[in-house]
Amino acid sequence: MSMLPGPLAVAGPTEQIREAGIAPDEVNQMTLAGKHPGVRQRLWGLEARLDPTVTYEEFTYWAKVEREMEEEENQRYKSLTAGQGFMGTIKNYFNLNPYEDAKANASPPALAATAWNGNEKAPAVAGDEAGTSPISPSVTHDFDAEWRQAARALRTAGWGGVFYLITTDILGWGQTPYVFANDGYGLGVGIFLLMGIAAAVSGWMIWKTFVSLDSSRFPIVSYGDPFFRLYGPWARHFINFTQAIQVFLSVAVVLLGQTSIIAQLAGSVNLCYTVCGVIGLVVSMASGYMRSLKHLGWFCNMAVWINIISFIIICVAAAKYGPDPTSAVEYGILPKSWATNPVPVKTFVGTPPALYQQTDSDLFAAQFNGINSMVYAYSGAVLFVSFLSEMRRPMDFWKAVFTAQLFITVVYIFFGAFCYNYYGQYSYVTITQVVKPESLQVLSNVLSLITGWLAVFLYFNVGMKIIYLEVGQELLGLPPITTKRGKVTWWSFGPIYWIVAFVVAMSIPEFEAFTNFVGGLFSLNFTYSFSGMMFLGLIIQEGARLPGEGFDPSTGETTRFDSGLKRWVRGYKKAWRMSVPVTIFTGAGLAASGMGTWAAILALEAAFSASGSAVTSWTCVNPYYTG
Template identity: 40%
Template sequence: MAEKQEPIDTPPYSEQTGSSTAIKPQYRKPHDSAVTFEEYHYYALRTREEEDASEAPKANWKEIVLRKKNPHPLGGANPALQTAHESTVQEASEHLHISDEEWTNASRAFRTASGGACFYLITTDVLGPYGVGFAMGTLGWGPGIALYTVFGFMAGYSGYLIWKVFLGIDSYEFPARNYGDLGFRTWGTIARHVTNVMQAIGLLLLLGQVTIQFGENISQVSKFKLCYVVCPVIFIAVGFMLSQIRTLKAYGLIANFAVWLNLLVIFITMGVIANSPPNFAISVLGSAGSAVDPESIAPDDQGNYPSIIHYAGMPTNSLVGSINGLLSGVLAYSGAQLFVEFLAEMRRPRDFLKAMWGAQLFIYTVYLVYGCFVYHYQGQYSFQPSYQGVSPYGWQTAGNMISLIAALIAAGLYGNIGVKVLYNNVLIDIFHVPSLTTKRGKFFYAAIVPVWWAIAFVIAGAIPDYFGFVAIISSSMLLNLTYTMPPFFVLGYDIQRHAIQGDGFDPVTGHVMREETTVGRLIRGFTSGGKFQVAMNIWHVLYFLCSLSMCGLGMYAAIVGMIDAFKVHQLNTFSCRSPLNLNA
């Protein structure tokens, strides 16, 4: 689906002469609403031309594995220039002169990643198959495989849309740094704020989800002798210390170690599941059968559990349970909201598309193989997470402890990224808190981190129903961030791109030709570009609306499922009784 971005009536860059009277990019305020789409697009096209003429970077696997970067990626680039983008307003106010070359070199210095590195990062970001067997059990063989295939393809398509918009609005002069920048440059300030708030909330809920999951881990490992409410506290206490690592680069080897730990858990559970019965007793709390047909997991008077069964199609009379299982697929493929961060560090962002589709294919293969394997051996007893659904206590403990270490790393990352998204894109923009580069800002940031983790703890304590909480996260935030936002952004991008009049942006005068109302311009942009482009615009509107509809349906199913879950006596808020302990 690679699509080369062609300039629309834009003059060749070599023809630009004369003294500029336009405001130069280095003197613009961050997220300046006075900068038009035409200006963003003009500089993006120029940047893409330069990137296409440059040699593709080679993957340095030592840098990928250790997450270390060349401190001087441009050879002679001045490292001090790399801070230019972070202090634009301050420097402008102090009347410091920044040349065009210095400004673009500072932007180039950030871009060092190769396509191979992005393949690894995407795989690390998205891979998480522990709920696939459960989802297959709620959907049946046919619908499960079909829907995981569709969700996987559409997640890749959303990644393609993000890539397309990024290529058209990112440049050395105006670098796009995060997901909210796509909304800002295609639809405006409100879209940026909504996107940033959703991303921050999504990361907070993910942190809560990890806290729930591994609070239960600790509880199960302790054989429920430890007061349950203490278990998330232990997890949070260790995770909080990890989140004090200020930069993602400093995570280095441990961030990659988590991937291998997860693969180890996958192989362990596959071996154990193939040679031992399911964990029948725990199935009432989070198995596929508990979601779609509780009778299929209910023991008889002698304590014998029903035989393992499989559904070829979707189980009857189980719409809510099947939708909740489907939402596990949404969680499985979520991660597109971080793609912009990956693109922003690539020397040649065009190479991202190959890495993204390769990573999606790998992830899809792992999901289907592992999910079908678990469902084949455990049927309606397939549990979420799968490593808690094995019956031997020793292997339960092994899976719990290994995944716990990986989860602590993930939680530290969620805490680190989440607080930064909240601080840089919400608190600074809306509440005007001091910048992180200032001493006051650093103290303010340090004060927010424990508050962030405390909120995650409250969520973890209040909603111990893990798979129900996954449904809430997936339907409310992750589905929108992965499937709703990309078509919305690309629709705005294509409309504005085809609404450009005349020569577009004039870099000499800064003039942009706009002779009609905003509504008229958007209508003209929607209907321009030929029949195929208009058809694609209509398709993206439908994609956007279908995703919103799925969000509403998912929220309904998640809330109904959560209400039913809280009817179970074991699920008490902030209780010493573990939600996994059926004998208490």
């Protein structure tokens, strides 16, 4: 059933219709006095998304309206821009608001019936197929038209741009040879395929949940918002707290990796290792002052091409020159004598023996260290909600996520197996640091720095937004980020965030194990476990609906016949064909997280206990000094 208004129903005058001729202020006064019989006035928008009085049924009602309006706008956009040719299509794609631009350039007849105003019938109420409940025209004008136009102006990304964002963030192809070095060819290929399929399923579940709950009236802007609407405030607070830590540690991981690359680039001059970290920090801070993902469209496009160039360089160098073993030996548990007198490269179909492992002599733990790196490479799902919240047509997200997952899975397997064949046990987690000769290593490291700083910005952007919106604005009363005061406050708090992340990064001496720890404890759960929990809540809520229940937009009231555990059990049983597989999927994610975190902790212990195997980051000793 369509949720959009149809032709005006023939009906006798009602109190709502009589209000058509009065001023909006009078309607608001009547509402406050409890005399207004029409639509209950609400605070809509970013602040209203956390209104505890809004029910699940109301969220889903307006989400259905939003999706139909988006589809109608898309069809009108296609009709207005038809016949412009290939270049016209490309130009319209990069417009910030293509539909509004098309309307502005269209002839007057083309604009007929493009506005939903108060002279049309309101969306159908629950149980009312004809949709005969009219809404006050003044209310419709004030909130439906003006608010939605302003809200939609903030959503500018297309699915192609989101594809670039996903591939830029998830495209951790540089870690894939390290996975094969831990697990061998057989397990490496198998797990890459399995995790790639699972990551695509996770993206699909996040997408389905988002489009079922998001609207201009009640927008979803963070990973925690769906949990608030499905489980309650406690779930949102837990997710936001966990995500803030995960994103913060991801920033620290990238900063530590950037520090190591800069140190290797400056090895010939013996630049102080701590100074290398400060250089990475300053450049990262400069990138953090862009507050919107729309600023990243061309940067992400460029990053994909940089990745392709670096990909080709490393493959050619690996096949022709072999590995530089310095990084793999200095930062792992491989015998230290191999740094100056490396043994020949050796590869394995099964799990490599302990002598050829970089992080842990316990082979079971070593396998999970490889899997952790694999999960970390797929961990961009934590940003999917943020990407969706800035899309002008979220229904297209599935195109981006499935195309991106297929692309990166193929790239991961090919690049990982190819480089492992030539680098073997020296396949370090940052593969650019293994490249020979020095000239190509320098070029690869520079390209890696550029894409790494882009990844730092993505994580910082999301992490700071979570802290600012969920803690600063909500708990501390900071000004909205869209205001001038909010921008100044954002710019003031940014350096503090960066400096704390830098201190944490420089306090970690073992890059590989630290990366695996973040991947096992946080990235794995956000990519697989939490997305399953999110979708499971949606399935149960939908399955629990009883005939006659729903949201009535004419009164603003929700009808629900029961609540509590009984309702949740009924919803789970009714939707068992979906709820049972999703439960298994979620449980598998939690189990993998537990084992992966355990393996990472063992690797950290091994790195600290092995004499001279870890370089303390707070030092001026440059491990790459060649003098």
